[in-house]
Amino acid sequence: MPESCLQIAVGVLVGAIIFGTDHKSPPVMNTNIYFLYLLPPIVLKEGYFMPTRPFFENIGSILWWSVLGALLNAFGIGLSLYAICQIEAFGLTDVDLLQNLLFGSMISAVDPVAALAVFEEASVNEQLYMMIFGESLLNDGITVVLYNIFIAFSQMHRYEEIEPVDVLAGFARFFVVGLGGVLFGIVFGFVSAFMTRFTQNISSIEPLLVFMFSYLSYLSAETLYISGILAMTACAVTMKKYVEENVSQNSYTTIKYFMKMLSSVSETLIFVFMGVSTVGKNHEWNWAFVSFTLLFCLVWRAISVFALFYISNKFRTYPFTVKDQLIISYSGFRGASSFSLAFLLHASLFPRKKMFITATLVVIYFTVFIQGITIGPLVKYLDVKKTNKKESINEEVHMRLMDHLKVGTEDICGHWGHYQLRDKFKKFDNKYLKKILIRKNEPKSSIVSLYKKLEIRQAIEMAESGMISSAGSTASFQSNRNRRVHRPSPEEVESMRDMLAHNLYQVRQRAPSYNRYTLATETSEKQAKEILIRHQNSLQQSLRKGHSLPWGRPVPASTKHLHYFSLPHGSSHPVRRKTRSDIFTGDYGSDSDHVVSAMFSSQRRLRSLESKQQHKEIIPMAQLNRRAEPSDFTAQTGSSSKLDRSATIRRPALMPKPQFGTAVMRGYESDEEEKAAAAASRQSVKRATEKRDVHFHKAQRRK
């Protein structure tokens, strides 16, 4: 059941209460509040979390469908309703053409968020998802533009005054408003990306920059009478790529969550308000109007889908099947936008406003409840083609190869194809834009990023499996690993000890200094292990979960506190060198108490966040029987492994990101850390290579 159903239900409840006690619905929403405060967060969130690559790959179809679909629906519904209104028997003759057209444009504002949620769950194929997504993104903008045009027309008091010139002007306005908005947004996007380049030392204002510039683009576009929605969307899309590279880890998380929160709040408020107004005296029921509205909405949507897709399929290499088209026509949910637009009509200009509201509400309720609940089963029943997003290095490599191959072939053929365009844009981007807009431009290949990500995941998995199996491990297992793993020499251990002593300084500041010789290691050690296990469990779950269609999946809260393991500057290269070996041998130093204290101190800092999982970890756990007592380890290697693991765990924090093509690696707090991390990753990569080399060399030797 889609979320909107619940929100509306809550609204109705609240409305019923208010109605029961007050006999009038509180006027909480007017034009200003809606257009200035409630709508922008929703639009911003949609634009920001848009998966760019599939969007632009399908942009032709998306534009064709959204723009023409909206227009076709608006005019179709408006004109058919006008025809109905002409029939004397229904008592609607006073609703003239303009009002009908306006109503048509209002009611064709589609809000398929619920559909998107269903699609995501069912992992439908990418093209289908993008069509609906693109539609939801652009539809708002277009409908509002149309709405404003018609309102302007109806404000010319006698509509006989509307000459063809005005109609043409209306069309022109449509284009100017639309395109102007997009350009405006792009400019703002670049400006804000540029500004984030310089905010290293004041990272706390970065979220502010992002939000303010988006909102600024919206407001300034509105003052200039161009489409603020499209401006804001374009701004978010442009900004995102560069801002994400520049901005610090915390800011990134903040931006993400805050954006989602704001948009949820807005949506909820609007739906609640909708529920409230349902129960009230704002209604005028007219059987004919309401039922025909509903009928025409469904019919015209189907007509527009099939007609438009029939045409666009001719130009697509992979046309949409009838099944896909059926699903698209069924996912025409109406939502908050249509309601708000209806609610904000001036009663003076529109004497039948209440009837409009009633009809809108009926359509919304029908689509959200009935269609919303049945679309899930329908998708399953129709067995729509699913997407197959496996994350593997192989796939990434192959895809990359194919991209280059396609571009190369196009070059050879002398064609200008899509891949050429994309390639050229990428080159331009790398050459100029990134240099200007991104702080420290080290272009990261998506293959490398993906590889690192998978490596980390593997490391965690191996650590966990090493840990768990070591509880019942036999000596042979240990010796197996010992055979393959390079044991550190005493000099290395010495240097590591020095490094550690130097680098753990900051950590020690917050906790009383423990000495492994004096402290009873039992409880804290087990607690530390328990904490780590839980960290890894939750991380693993998040990593596992977050990859079918990772749009908008939230990062689990547990990874938050791992950010606070701020590794001091110039940190521990040799420490990290031990990653692999230590993880495999499952060493846990008794210097774990250092780390434990670090953890607890960080958790003290995080008390304000108060996430559920934090509570779990702060409370002392039940004693687990951990038998991972390593026979041969040193204090240094132990703590190094922990620190290191937490450092490496730090990176997956941002895995479930809604990006397709370019999985950019994040997680670098500052330049120094970035260097350290880069060095560290190189080291860990080296270790991995050596290990694998050993493996393969053995294989080759066997030959």
Place this chain on the structure above:
Amino acid sequence: MLIMVDSKYSNIVLGYNDELIWKHLKHLCLQTVTSEQIEHLHRRFKQLSGDQPTIRKEHFDNIPDLEFNPIRSKIVHAFFDKRNLRQESDGLADEINFEDFLTIMSYFRPIEMNMNEEQLDHFRKEKLKFLFHMYDSDHDGKITLQEYRNVVEELLSGNPHLEKESARSIADGAMMEAASICVGQMEPDQVYEGITFEDFLKMWQGIDIETKMHVRFLNMETIAQCH
């Protein structure tokens, strides 16, 4: 298989009589390449070859944009690879004529909606074989670790910031992944020699390569860029 031949085609291909055209076209299974596209490609072929009947590797050097492609040499090799040209022998051809050019191009055509299962499967295998040959440079039917490393290095060669070892380790990781997909859990003593074509097919099982590997033949004027 239905073969559509336009009379236009016979005008274009100089020096061939009709019988030969039929024979060649039969081999090429050109049912989805229209005569317009053939014409277009022919024009391009002439441009590349400098009006000669065959193309050599050097002719590909004239394409400016191709210079920036990291896997340039592999692509050029693919054009001359005898296995792709459906010839029984092995190794690299020295020169290719228009028929061969079309053969290579036919690997990139999009699928038709009216294909049945068997045709689709065959189609898919063809494309995957093309890709496989790009990886397997020594023509032994297996992608070894070294070959894979080579590929990844080339792919990442455009990025000056990356070190060679990252490329190597990525290739290693990919091989391990491939091994786990193809062979499952390996004993510590087992040896994984290389990815054979069957393994390659297995790796691509879930992914729709047919939809991804195509070049859209737009009807545009050939861009005269060969000089």
